[in-house]
Amino acid sequence: MRLPPRFVHVAMLGALWTVTLVAVAALIGIVGWVLAKGLPSVTPGFLFSMPQASGAEGGIASVIAGTLFIILGAVAIATPLGVGTAIYLVEYTRESWVTRVIRYGADCLAGIPSIIFGLFGYVFFVITLGFRWSILSGSLTLALMSLPTIIRTAEVALRSVPQGYREVSYALGSTRWQMVWRVVLPGALPGIVTGIVLAIGRSMSETAAVIFTAGTVLPDGIPHSLGASSRTLAVHFYLLATEGDPETQHTAFATAAFLVLAILVINVSAYTAMHRFLARFR
Amino acid sequence: MTPIVEARQFGVQIGGNAVLREVNLGVRRNEILGIIGPAGSGKTTFLRCINRLGDLEPSLSTTGTLSLDGTDVFSPGTDVAALRRRAGMVFAVPNPLPRSIYENIAFGPRLMGTRSRDRLDEIVERTLRASVLWDEVKDRLHTSGLKLSGGQQQRLCLARTLALEPQVLLLDEPCSGLDPISTAKIEEAMQELKKQLTVVLVTNNVKQAARASDRTAFFLMGEMVEVGDTGDLFTHPRDKRTNDYISGRFG
Numbered sequence: 001m002r003l004p005p006r007f008v009h010v011a012m013l014g015a016l017w018t019v020t021l022v023a024v025a026a027l028i029g030i031v032g033w034v035l036a037k038g039l040p041s042v043t044p045g046f047l048f049s050m051p052q053a054s055g056a057e058g059g060i061a062s063v064i065a066g067t068l069f070i071i072l073g074a075v076a077i078a079t080p081l082g083v084g085t086a087i088y089l090v091e092y093t094r095e096s097w098v099t100r101v102i103r104y105g106a107d108c109l110a111g112i113p114s115i116i117f118g119l120f121g122y123v124f125f126v127i128t129l130g131f132r133w134s135i136l137s138g139s140l141t142l143a144l145m146s147l148p149t150i151i152r153t154a155e156v157a158l159r160s161v162p163q164g165y166r167e168v169s170y171a172l173g174s175t176r177w178q179m180v181w182r183v184v185l186p187g188a189l190p191g192i193v194t195g196i197v198l199a200i201g202r203s204m205s206e207t208a209a210v211i212f213t214a215g216t217v218l219p220d221g222i223p224h225s226l227g228a229s230s231r232t233l234a235v236h237f238y239l240l241a242t243e244g245d246p247e248t249q250h251t252a253f254a255t256a257a258f259l260v261l262a263i264l265v266i267n268v269s270a271y272t273a274m275h276r277f278l279a280r281f282r
Numbered sequence: 283m284t285p286i287v288e289a290r291q292f293g294v295q296i297g298g299n300a301v302l303r304e305v306n307l308g309v310r311r312n313e314i315l316g317i318i319g320p321a322g323s324g325k326t327t328f329l330r331c332i333n334r335l336g337d338l339e340p341s342l343s344t345t346g347t348l349s350l351d352g353t354d355v356f357s358p359g360t361d362v363a364a365l366r367r368r369a370g371m372v373f374a375v376p377n378p379l380p381r382s383i384y385e386n387i388a389f390g391p392r393l394m395g396t397r398s399r400d401r402l403d404e405i406v407e408r409t410l411r412a413s414v415l416w417d418e419v420k421d422r423l424h425t426s427g428l429k430l431s432g433g434q435q436q437r438l439c440l441a442r443t444l445a446l447e448p449q450v451l452l453l454d455e456p457c458s459g460l461d462p463i464s465t466a467k468i469e470e471a472m473q474e475l476k477k478q479l480t481v482v483l484v485t486n487n488v489k490q491a492a493r494a495s496d497r498t499a500f501f502l503m504g505e506m507v508e509v510g511d512t513g514d515l516f517t518h519p520r521d522k523r524t525n526d527y528i529s530g531r532f533g
Contacts, residue, residue, distance in 0.1 A: 094340065164377050165377075166338075167335065167373070167377075168373070168377050169389075170335060170366065171333065171335055171370070171443075172366070172367075172370075172389055172443070172446060173364065173390055173393055173446060174393050178393055182393075183379060186380075280381060280385070281381050282381075282428065
């Protein structure tokens with residue numbers, strides 16, 4: 001028997017509404033719960049003072065600084081490598097087995113569990129290269145982990161720039177690099193920034209890969225060198241939360257709430273800055 | 283005077299197919315040469331070889347010679363970017379870059395390192411006047427080029443190409459999507475421009491070639507069938523195929 005189309009239309013509308021509602025509710029529920037439990041303890045005193053009693057008391061200033069350095073390092077390493085690779089793949093080579101191998105490799109890398117990256121970082125950066133548990137080792141490991149995301153999103157973004165723009169640029173006498181720099185990159189920027197922001201978010205919330213490489217030492221002051229060991233916010237939260245001590249729970253949730261807020265602020269400010277820059281390209 | 287563009291036994295193969303065969307054609311200085319012919323006759327390919335934009339097709343290869351102002355376009359030492367400034371092209375579809383009217387025109391000069399605001403202002407005004415667009419846009423030079431109408435966009439593209447100060451202007455069906463008034467303005471601009479440069483006008487519109495060009499060449503299936511003064515070619519075509527085409531029997 002065939003259902004009346006009008007009935008199917010209404011039923012599907014209801015069903016799609018429901019699944020959307022469930023998805024949004026889950027997101028708002030989780031974020032709201034973390035913020036509700038943690039936000040009251042996120043005070044200027046908490047953010048700007050050093051941790052005490054293994055993090056049960058005091059603030060998270062040194063952890064924020066450590067996270068900032070590790071993430072900045074990771075982005076500073078992964079962005080030029082990733083975007084450069086994508087530019088090479090899209091603008092400087094023709095499709096061949098080499099490009100397919102690179103792309104396949106990037107896809108495989110994206111599917112590897114982060115703890116494997118942690119293990120590799122530990123063996124290679126921490127032990128073999130002798131960087132020890134440090135901000136440097138953590139940055140390098142997170143950079144490797146972010147590379148596939150940045151490469152693939154940048155590649156898609158570069159390919160989405162209309163071929164006609166490249167032709168025009170050539171016809172106006174630009175070299176290949178001038179064409180890439182002045183026409184293709186501005187056009188691809190939104191996609192490239194999305195990839196970087198995505199990578200920052202994942203790096204900030206990463207625990208396994210950083211525990212192995214940056215260590216779990218709770219710094220009692222702002223880290224002052226790349227060789228210093230440090231916790232990130234996510235690791236700090238993980239360690240406090242797993243202690244199961246009610247004393248540490250409120251600092252744990254305050255850390256989590258701040259982490260969520262920080263990722264939000266980074267996303268919003270990255271997109272705002274990008275749109276301001278792109279205003280002259282429309 | 284030697285021709286500004288000269289093809290000798292010039293042939294083009296793309297992926298093993300001969301797209302142009304043994305073309306012999308000279309474009310005289312300060313003339314408007316119209317190239318007519320049905321789709322697939324190789325006229326656009328010919329145009330795209332003059333500025334080596336055909337290079338974007340990796341399987342393209344050529345035989346014979348094609349020279350611009352006496353130098354072989356396909357010789358290995360050619361500075362392709364410089365060649366493309368000497369032979370500026372306007373495409374069939376208006377294609378402003380996503381930036382302001384001003385920046386579209388400044389694009390070429392900036393590539394060459396022109397930074398002076400005064401110099402760029404002067405180029406923008408001069409080229410917009412030459413392409414009969416200045417009066418329509420002089421108060422909004424810093425709005426997006428994409429916001430203009432199709433006909434205005436095409437004249438912007440013409441101005442942008444003129445900013446390169448080319449010796450030859452390659453127009454690839456520049457009016458195919460335009461209304462009659464915009465078309466008239468572009469034709470008006472061409473008549474003025476040929477005092478300083480040479481125009482090669484590929485067109486699907488036989489009437490446009492009859493109206494605007496000094497000489498006309500007829501291409502058919504990769505062959506240059508005949509070329510002559512526009513008046514002669516349209517009244518006394520030497521080849522029967524030309525006659526059939528211009529009288530609308532095919533194509």
